[in-house]
Amino acid sequence: MLLTNSSTYPIGLDISDLSLKLVQLNKVRDKITIQALGRLNLPPGIITKGEIKDKPELIKAIKKIVSSPLFGKTSSAEAVVCLPESKTFIKLIEIQKSPNALTDIIGGEIEKHVPFTNNEIYYDWQVIEDLADKYFVLIGAAPKEIVNQYTAMLDEAKLSPIALEIEPIAIARSLLKEELPDFKLTISGAKTKPATGLNYGLIDIGADHTCMIFYSKNTILFTVNVPISGEEITAKISKVLTLTKEQAEKAKIICGMDETKANGVIKEILAETIENLIAKIKEALQYYENYFSQYGPLNQILLSGGGANITNLTEIIGQKLSIEVKIANALVNINEEQNKFAELFVEKHALDLKTAKLSSRDKEKNLSIQQNSSSTYATAIGLGLRGLFIDEY
16 A cells, blocks of 8 residues: 555656666655655666667566665656657757648658658657747657557556656756756647756766757757767776776776876776767857857756766866866755765775776775766656656646
């Protein structure tokens, strides 16, 4: 029997190639709290580049994380689930007004922006701005094959998906205060909000991919998929230094871009990857300046995901781009005490330099660090927030 104060809101479930993350939120009066929180690593091969390759094992993992989260208990069989970012499309487009119905115009415009025909995708859209001579419309699309694959899998996992959402929308909802009370890619019931005037670049560096989201005046403008991942960085360190995957992961997190750690060896290995990341960011910024200059320059870049915690990464990106860069706060829209989830969010990493055959100028035998990993839950929290606010309108 469920307790009377248990949440009736749906679970936010973030499914990626290498992990599952779950968040169920509750709202009492004006306070949003976390009722359940879970994370479960997936073996490679269950999901590959967003496509489900081993459905029985994925279903087993989903049932496990739902029934046994790291914190609290789930109390709903409904879920808001993200679709793989690499398989989805979202962009703000400009449409000139005409006597034709807007729905018909958008149907024709979408094929100009996504590499599929309309018969191959599910799509949705929302008018962001209605001007005298044109509309600014946010469009989102996903291949029917992927959507059908995920809905069938969730049905077998005994979860009822009330929404399948494009990942950048969930990330923005989690990381930005101005995203509340709601941000829905839908027509019916959509409400407008006064623009804040702030422009953001949100960079989510995950284990299997990196996504950059350009956001201005309460809407996503476009996203860029960057071919860099935390797993690839770890694999490179492992190969160059002949370390185990576990040692390489610790070296990446602890030493990062700090030239004083391990004689700067890790920084040297990471240098090319970070330069490639910065080059991709610069390309995206150039596109933003070419096609969205009317919104003004970016005010801030926020980093999320596991790769965001690489030592000195924020400082290096900020220096190269001359833009303020910060680690995102995935709990900015949650009313919880700062240290309530310290045991779950604070990760402690230690590296034995001798065992890893690394040396250090300061002759330390061990290096260690504590980092807050809450930003890795950004997508799951954003999905949970959608489920919480969808009933309010």
